[in-house]
Amino acid sequence: MLGQLVDLALNPSFMFGILVALGVAGTVITVSLPLLERDQLKGRMQAVAIEREKIRARERARLAATDKVSLRREPKAYMRELVDRFDLKNALADENTANKLKMAGMRGQAPMTVFLFARFTLPIIGLILGLIYFFIIGNTSHAPGIKIAFSVAMAGVGLFLPNIMIANQISKRQQSIRRAWPDSLDLMLICVESGMSIEAAFRKVSEEIGTQSLALAEELSLTTAELSYLPERRKAYENLAIRTGLDSVKGVVTALIQAERYGTPLGTALRVLSQESRDARMAEAEKKAAGLPPKLTVPMIIFFLPVLFLVIAGPAAIQIMQWK
Numbered sequence: 001m002l003g004q005l006v007d008l009a010l011n012p013s014f015m016f017g018i019l020v021a022l023g024v025a026g027t028v029i030t031v032s033l034p035l036l037e038r039d040q041l042k043g044r045m046q047a048v049a050i051e052r053e054k055i056r057a058r059e060r061a062r063l064a065a066t067d068k069v070s071l072r073r074e075p076k077a078y079m080r081e082l083v084d085r086f087d088l089k090n091a092l093a094d095e096n097t098a099n100k101l102k103m104a105g106m107r108g109q110a111p112m113t114v115f116l117f118a119r120f121t122l123p124i125i126g127l128i129l130g131l132i133y134f135f136i137i138g139n140t141s142h143a144p145g146i147k148i149a150f151s152v153a154m155a156g157v158g159l160f161l162p163n164i165m166i167a168n169q170i171s172k173r174q175q176s177i178r179r180a181w182p183d184s185l186d187l188m189l190i191c192v193e194s195g196m197s198i199e200a201a202f203r204k205v206s207e208e209i210g211t212q213s214l215a216l217a218e219e220l221s222l223t224t225a226e227l228s229y230l231p232e233r234r235k236a237y238e239n240l241a242i243r244t245g246l247d248s249v250k251g252v253v254t255a256l257i258q259a260e261r262y263g264t265p266l267g268t269a270l271r272v273l274s275q276e277s278r279d280a281r282m283a284e285a286e287k288k289a290a291g292l293p294p295k296l297t298v299p300m301i302i303f304f305l306p307v308l309f310l311v312i313a314g315p316a317a318i319q320i321m322q323w324k
């Protein structure tokens with residue numbers, strides 16, 4: 001029996017027949033499988049809709065919780081007392097500082113008080129820690145002037161640390177808004193062309209865009225509230241531009257103000273501005289892609305070239321060592 005199987009395995013005609021049979025079976029299965037499959041598009045679309053509603057509900061709850069916390073937060077009593085006693089608001093802050101805090105998503109008097117308190121206390125804390133470290137803990141043989149200079153440098157780091165943190169928060173927030181802004185303009189265009197008022201359009205877009213950018217949803221919700229109670233609607237639009245600090249948002253704000261003042265069609269302007277925002281986002285992505293090769297130069301020199309030289313010169317070095 002085993003000999004017969006071996007003879008069949010070595011027979012070219014038999015093996016060719018087996019391969020042909022497998023090919024025909026595979027072809028039949030490939031052609032018949034799509035005919036036997038059921039249409040699952042309806043079920044998948046229903047599952048996607050359910051998941052989308054869950055995400056929207058979760059983001060709306062998160063947005064409501066964030067607004068509740070940020071609007072009702074009060075500064076600590078000792079911080080407010082220190083800021084008022086030394087009049088730090090006039091000494092360390094101006095209108096630009098308040099706008100930067102708004103751009104970072106920090107609204108109200110509490111963030112301003114905490115910011116001024118940090119700018120006043122962190123340099124003092126840095127100076128004290130520097131003096132303690134360089135003169136007591138790490139008592140080295142350096143000259144006292146050098147130790148004092150390093151301590152003053154630590155105080156300078158404490159002075160600029162709040163500004164660096166605010167700038168970092170502004171950058172993250174603007175990036176989130178910039179990525180979701182073209183989609184929000186498309187949604188706003190659909191709402192406006194369907195006959196909705198601008199307040200209802202802002203409200204609807206803020207509810208829908210929360211899954212992409214919570215920061216943009218917050219700003220649009222706040223703009224909706226300002227459109228309701230501010231005496232001038234133009235001020236609400238300008239506040240939106242100030243809180244975001246983005247040129248694309250300023251362009252839309254200008255179009256909204258002109259539509260309010262002169263009655264110009266808003267749909268055409270929103271369509272053009274949406275396309276410009278998408279082009280700007282694509283240009284930014286292409287700029288990052290173009291800057292990737294120079295950034296990869298140093299890692300390639302450090303990590304790739306030594307290994308490449310080792311692979312190329314390694315066998316020759318081994319042969320030379322064996323020859324000796």
